[in-house]
Amino acid sequence: MPELPEVEAARRFIERLCAGSTIVSVTTREQGGGPREGSFDDIVFEHVSDGTTNDSESLYHTALLRKTLKCVHRKGKQFWFEFAEPESPCVLFHFGMTGSCAIKGQEAMKYRSFKVDEAHWPPRFTKLLLKFDNGEELAFCDPRRLGRIKIRSDPHNTSPLKDLGIDPLSGDIPDAPALKKLIESISSPIKSLLLDQERVFCGIGNYLADEILYQAKIHPSTKANALSDAGIEALITAIKYVIHTAVAAEADYKFFPTDWLFHCRWDKVKSKSQKILLPNGSAVVFEEVAGRTTAIVPSVQLLRSPLVVLGTTNTARGKTKIKAESSLPTTDSISATVGATTVAKRERKISHGEIKVEVKEEVIEEVKVALAQRNVKQKVKEEGNAAPA
Template sequence: GGAREGQFDDIVIGEGVSEADITAALVSRRFVSAHRRGKQVWFCLSDHKPGSRSGTKGLAGEATAVLFHCGMTGSFAVKGVDRVSYVRFKVDEAWPPKFTKLLLKFEGGVEVAFCDPRRLGRILLRRCPEEEPPISKLAPDPIEQPLQSAEFCSRLQSFSGPVKSVLLDQEKVVCGVGNWVADEVLYQARVHPNAKANSLSDSQALAVHESLDVVCRTAVSVNARSAAFPEDWLFHVRWGKGKGPVKDAQGQRVVFETIGGRTSAIVPARQKMGERTSVGVKRKRPGGGGGGGGGSSEQAGPTKEGGTKEEERAKAPKTKNKQKPKKQAGVAGDAGSTTVAGGAASSSSSSTTKRRKGTRRG
């Protein structure tokens, strides 16, 4: 974390970007637009910088965007505007707020701060954000780039890990799903979060897709104000671990398990494991598996003639006292700039010390 005034945070402002670099990249740039995909937010800047800094070299001179990832406790605050409310932590009401990592000052008096008590968020500079990691690696956004049900189900059922872990992975099926969203989606879909994704029946996979759309769009429609969420959502009780018996809106017991390293709220009476009758199992390649595909199992795998390996061995003529050939060693293959409408921007990133307190709702 850090107090309002402290040292430059070279953890949150990552990839070796210095205080001088980020200052040069932002001062006198014009704010053009704001974008989001999944959990990534970026501000696009003008492609030129008037005045003395126009000759800045390197990424600081070429960057067209500043990218933010909130991590567990990252948040934005605007001077003179009510703070966003969170369940597990509170954004400081002072200005600039405590734990500010980057402060943007625009012409006209508008100021925006990025705060992060636990320092798990990141601030990065990018030349072409949508063509570079981490954004280029993201799976489709369920709001901005919704998948058709057939494609979603096909993707989901292609993975063998727990369905919750697959949903949390930002590069597999969709991006933007966090811990509480995954729990709510699977609760509404009546699917157990530890069910293997490839064990889900078509109807279960479809239920996950439909619930994902409903949960995400409902949350967005009320600007993520949890008090406005439907009363029967698991969300309202999933934070009760360690506080005695927890029940959902229907009176069913809620249990807590760790799945994929994350605490998961589950209603066993409602959420079921995969119903698919047969699930393909990956077979080991001969010799322990080197690089390259197409290997078959040594156990009952079909031969070119159509029989199994056991049948072929049975047909092979037996020989006596024949010396076995020696085995050979195998080789494995392995922004003048902005108020909200434009004005000159300046930046400050000197607000941080090293405390790491705070929590945030998943």
């Protein structure tokens, strides 16, 4: 699924080529040779009504045709068009699992989990095709029909935008004490919390969550409210580092740092027959966490053990179980007597107390330089192809 970096790259791509131009043609019937060729996809296009008509297709035409694109906004995985004409509603997009935007004559964005059709125009599974007065053509494609297109007059104050959490790129990420307060009552796994688009953050999907937790040295199954202060600090730093690096690379995974877990997480099938190793030799394993396939590096992502019953004690209300939550690594300490029952106490040491996670500004700069060099080579190639024979 395209996540925050991919959607931000699409936003910048569209705004750079189409902002300031007027839409002169709108096609809402599927094109490109898919199985629903010629049909209006009423799953991808949300049903809309203006009180006088329930014809969704005509209302999408009205919302887009002869409108001048002022700018493209994004929050989390949602992005939307704002138009220059007063009172014009916004048109909101979500890529779902396999959605993408393509512009005629431009290299398509590269996704690790699926490919965008570059052999035809419009591409296969094109749900919406827009032509602008500057000559650009924009296609919204979605093979699996899990993407969505919506009309919103006040996007910030209506769903889905109003329900989203903090955007890690453009929003104000809370500091450690504030984040600790936000998650103190959340006992679900930390990965589950990161994937939830409404509780704290938005825009983080499966690959970002895995990378963030690896960089922060946190096991994905760790309960959110079991994180130490140092663990919360590490999480915040890792979120900033991973998001900003991926965005600097324009979501082109070939420019992600070579030591990232990202490059190994697609090898689950291979892992059944051979070990998957990071460049530093650390083994990668795959487990299901929060209902999603999760890549984990056990040597650095240590799992806090669950609550265990250590004994019972007598109270006015009867016997009460004594519980303790241990973490790895732990050191057995002393014993104490509570009532007539002896319970083992443990001194808990969180590994984050000795680990410093930093935003690697030099890595982000290296990514930017490499990408700029790629873009220059690409431009030279395009100019060469366009030169007259």
